[in-house]
Amino acid sequence: MMAGEMRKSALMAVDEINSSDAYDFAFAPRLRDPGGVVAGYHTACAELIREEQVDHIVGCYTSASRKQVIPIVERTDRLLWHPARYEGFESSDNVIYVGAAPNQHVVPLVKHMLDHISGDVFCIGSNYIWTWEMNRVIREIVTSAGGRVLAERLLELGETAVDHIVKEVIDRKPPAVFNTLVGESSYAFMRALHTAATRAGLTVPMLSCSLCEPELKLIGPAASVGCVTSSAYFESIAGAENGAFVGRWKARHGADSNPSVDGQSTYVCVMLLARAIRRAGSVEIAAVRRAAANHRYDSPQGPVWVDPDNNHCFLTPRLALSVPGSQFEIFWQADAPVRPDPYLSNLDLTAIGRHAEKSNEEMTKRSHHLRVVK
């Protein structure tokens, strides 16, 4: 589903640029759809470069597909504009990372959890790199703050048999569930957990750093409500830029259609590219990269610009609660766009630990018999 959302958004941005007087050039999109088959990304990208003479490539949702494409764009010196949030620990000169880095998605969410929900957490995710690295970050922050990872449960990608994990969650009643499942597994889990929790008369707080509006709709009106979600973009962001963007989106895709963080981010990729080409007066890679650096764009998600130190973007982390109507209610956002830290080298665990001390004390009172004191 995300690939379709991203393509729709990219083409919307291309049409806007091609019909705008502000740009004296037009984009001629060349589309390829490897359909999520990882090996297909290498071939598709090589074809785009060799046969279509493409200089700039926008796309790749999963890390597995991006890692297929990077060796080619590095060897042929092209630029990949990557829209999706990812787990970090990468910094290629031939990639502009427009999605959130880990300090912009998972770190604020774990901090919020420690301060306001629980020091202990039950982790469930998909058996691949995104979850593995998210779980490592969660464990590092949570344990340094004196909390515990109660469990790490993994499902194979696409697996929808979730009953055993739902049963475990209902039996153990964890104070928080961190959901890093992707796609159908996540939807199945949220539906099944909602049904089981309702039957048991339980409320299980859930956290996610990937849920988006179109997914809420897929999950369903009841099960999709109440998930604390971290993202750089929500449809409900206030402000003229986003209001106009949502209006154009609905005019183009239908009133009951919703933009998503990854779609919006793909739109931002194309806009950042167009603005950099205009500024550089060239499509040449080095010139475009230089022109994109520190060049602020007031996007639907707010001000965004490329940090030339690591080719990731300054952007504004936000936390929201999923509410009825397949929407998010934003309850926190960073005061200003946050510098990307793809290697989490500025993550100060002692500061987070101290920060969480007070709430941990409160939690200690609540579950004293469970606490391990180190």
Next chain:
Amino acid sequence: MTKSSPFSVRGRHALMVMRDEREISIVRRQLNRLGMTISEHDPAEPPPGEAVDVIVMDADSIPIKSDLAAAWKAGAPIIALIGTETPSRLKWLLELQPASFLIKPLRSAGLYTALVVAFDAAQRKMDDAAYVERLEDRIRSRRVIFAAVLQIMRSHGLSETDAFTLVRQTAMRHRTTIEQLSAEIIAVGGMPNRTTRTA
């Protein structure tokens, strides 16, 4: 001393011993991104005295027929940047016992892995050295224990097993090690005459 995780590289000090400007700029950028402190050093010069946490060394930049290799050895862990894979160059490199390596041309990916492997290897090497030292201590003290047991066998008319049991139990009662008590037995020519010991 708390062991630092090999994954946290921020604040650690890297020495770049490199020649090629393009490669220097790639490594410098990546080290900066990781929040490390950087010094640079001319490969043609002998190693500096300055203590660093890791050395990133262009293996091709130092002549094989020079005495410099030995001088670099036994310092901080070395990450070798390898262009030439001839056995003569690799043989020279093995002398340096590199902790990890990267193949040129360099990319932004790979250096973090090389650093983590190097820091982990260095930590393991230190742990192993400490373990070997403990084992060597114990081997050295075996002779002392054996001499003490012989002494007790003679003076108390005991079998070897009983003499060792007596030494062991006495050491436990005195809250000391078998090695320490054995040294005292040899020093005073018999079981030291004392009732209790607190430290």
